[in-house]
Amino acid sequence: MTMTSTANWKTGSSPHENLMGRPMSLPHSPPFSVKQALPEPATTDYHNFKPGDLVYVRIYKRNNSLQAWWCGPLLILLTTHTAVKCKGKAAWIHASHCKLAHHPKKPRVERYLRVALIVSLVICVCVLLTLACIMLIWPTWLFISTYDGNYLYIPQPNACHTNHQANRIAHRNRRGVTSGVGLDKASNRT
Structure with missing residues (x-):
């Protein structure tokens, strides 16, 4: 049975095919209806990755149990129907081992x-x-000092009467009156 079902290397067909005009049905071959139900080979991409996308790559051989399961994000350089080529990785990586990085690290x-x-x-x-x-x-600190020709007036915080006394002493000094010690109130008036 093996000899009759094996294709000849010169003709490309088996002796049974040459004699009967169709391939030989073997006991282990599925019926024709099962062959029709089998899916066609995939013609579209297995993934939606494009060059320039960032992906995380699954790590299957971790050094310890605390190591992360995913590395990345890595930049995709090239793609095929089932695999991607990432920057920093020498080998092609199957697309099922990758996931899209929606939030790349800033x-x-x-x-x-x-x-x-x-x-x-x-x-x-x-x-x-x-x-x-x-x-x-201290609102009076906004006016640190004023110059009035003969003296420098520095206001004191929250001391209105002190400012008035300083003005009186400065006015007395301009007139030539000495210090107010020992002078009575009448002589201090101007």
Whole structure:
């Protein structure tokens, strides 16, 4: 049976085929209806990956139990119907061992810039709050000093009567009156 069903290398057909005009039916060959039910070979891609996509690749031989199951994201350079070629990997990887990276890691520079922006905003808010507190507690410090020709007037916080006395002493000094110690109220008037 083997000799009759085996194709000749010169003719390309078996002796049974030459005699009967059809291939020999063997006991282990499926019936014709089963052959029709078998699926056709795939003509479309097994995956939807394109060059330029980022994918995670499954790791089957991990060094320890704490190692991640997926490595990546890796950049796809080339694709076939069933496999992909990734940057940084020498071998082709079957598409069933890959999954699309929907959220690739952001570059560290962006994260550092975001942190620096937040820190600078916090510092600016702290400085502004400090200045606002100082202005509320000591409002006279906004006018640090004024020059009136003969003397330098530095206002004191929350001391209105002290400012008035300083003005009187400065006015006396301009007129040539000495210190107000020992002078009575009548002589101090102008």
